[in-house]
Amino acid sequence: xxxxxxxxxxxxxxxxxxxxxxxxxxxxxxxxxxxxxxxxxxxxxxxxxxxxxxxxxxxxxxxxxxxxxxxxxxxxxxxxxxxxxxxxxxxxxxxxxxxxxxxxxxxxxxxxxxxxxxxxxxxxxxxxxxxxxxxxxxxxxxxxxxxxxxxxxxxxxxxxxxxxxxxxxxxxxxxxxxxxxxxxxxxxxxxxxxxxxxxxxxxxxxxxxxxxxxxxxxxxxxxxxxxxxxxxxxxxxxxxxxxxxxxxxxxxxxxxxxxxxxxxxxxxxxxxxxxxxxxxxxxxxxxxxx
Numbered sequence: 001x002x003x004x005x006x007x008x009x010x011x012x013x014x015x016x017x018x019x020x021x022x023x024x025x026x027x028x029x030x031x032x033x034x035x036x037x038x039x040x041x042x043x044x045x046x047x048x049x050x051x052x053x054x055x056x057x058x059x060x061x062x063x064x065x066x067x068x069x070x071x072x073x074x075x076x077x078x079x080x081x082x083x084x085x086x087x088x089x090x091x092x093x094x095x096x097x098x099x100x101x102x103x104x105x106x107x108x109x110x111x112x113x114x115x116x117x118x119x120x121x122x123x124x125x126x127x128x129x130x131x132x133x134x135x136x137x138x139x140x141x142x143x144x145x146x147x148x149x150x151x152x153x154x155x156x157x158x159x160x161x162x163x164x165x166x167x168x169x170x171x172x173x174x175x176x177x178x179x180x181x182x183x184x185x186x187x188x189x190x191x192x193x194x195x196x197x198x199x200x201x202x203x204x205x206x207x208x209x210x211x212x213x214x215x216x217x218x219x220x221x222x223x224x225x226x227x228x229x230x231x232x233x234x235x236x237x238x239x240x241x242x243x244x245x246x247x248x249x250x251x252x253x254x255x256x257x258x259x260x261x262x263x264x265x266x267x268x269x270x271x272x273x274x275x276x277x278x279x280x281x282x283x284x285x286x287x288x289x290x
Contacts, residue, residue: 002195006188010048013180016139017052017123020178024055024121027176031055033120036081038070038201039211041125044192045181046078049123056123058082063112064089065213065234069202077199086112090213091241098249100242100270101217108213119175126179127189141177206230215271224271239263242270 002010017032024032034049036042036058049056059082060074074081086093093111094100101108181189193200203211210219214227214234228235242263250256257276258266269279 002191006191009184009188013048014052016178016180017049017054020121021054028118028120030057030120033118033122034058035122035124036060037212038074040189040193040201041127041181043198044189045123045125047196047198048180059084061113062086063108063213065215067203067211067214070211073201091237094241095244095248098245103217103273106217122175122177124177124179125181127184128182139179139182221272238267242266
C-alpha cells in the first residue's frame with residue numbers, strides 16, 4: 001500500500017512532467033531526455049515518465065568503471081534504454097588529463113556521462129533528501145551562458161513566467177533540467193518500487209546504497225574500501241593507471257609530486273581526498289616521529 005501523501009507526490013510529479021512537455025517539444029521533436037543510471041531513483045523517474053504518456057528518449061552512459069551487475073541489470077530489465085559507450089574509456093580519459101578525477105575536478109562526468117547527452121530538456125531523478133549538496137537543488141534549473149538571465153532556477157511556475165525569453169535561449173547551448181521527484185524521500189522511492197513491482201537492482205541486495213561508478217571521488221573511504229575488495233580487477237587497473245600517469249607526466253625536469261610513494265599508496269591518498277602536498281607532509285612527520 002502507498003500512503004495518501006505519496007499518491008499526491010506521484011500525481012504532482014506526473015503533472016509536472018506533462019506541463020513541461022510543451023517546452024521539451026519546442027526544444028526538439030523527440031521530447032524529453034531521461035537520464036538513466038539503473039539506480040532506484042532513475043527507475044522511479046522512468047516509470048513516472050512512461051505513465052505521463054509524453055515523448056522522450058533515454059540512455060545509460062557507460063563509463064567503463066561501471067559495476068558489472070548494474071550493466072547486466074539494465075540490459076535484462078530495461079532493454080529500451082540505449083547504452084552509450086564513450087569515445088574514450090575512463091583509463092584513457094585520465095591519461096589524457098594526466099590525473100585522476102577529484103571532488104573539485106570531475107572531468108569524468110563531463111567526458112563520460114554528459115558529452116553524449118542530446119541537447120534536450122533533461123529529466124533527472126535527483127532528490128533533495130539524498131545529500132546536503134542536493135538539498136539546495138530546485139525543481140527547474142537553467143544552465144546558461146547569458147550574463148543576466150531572468151531565470152536560472154526555481155519552481156516550474158516561476159520558470160513558466162519567463163518561458164518566452166527562456167525558450168528562445170534554449171535553442172542555443174543552454175541546458176534546462178527538470179527534477180520531478182525532487183521532494184520524494186528514500187522511503188517514498190522504495191514504497192513506489194514495491195507497490196508497482198519494479199525490478200530491484202541486485203547491488204542493493206548486496207548492501208550497496210548507490211549503483212554508480214566504482215571508486216567515485218565523491219564516495220566516502222568506506223565505500224571505496226568495499227569496492228576494492230569486491231572488484232579487485234578494477235582496483236588493479238587503477239593501480240596500473242596511476243603508474244602510467246606518473247611515468248608519462250613526471251621526469252627529471254618535472255619531479256614526481258608523490259615522491260617515493262608506491263602506486264598503491266597514491267591510490268589510497270587519493271581515495272582519502274589527500275593531495276600530494278599534505279601526503280608528503282604526513283610522511284615526513286611520520287618519519288620524524290619514528
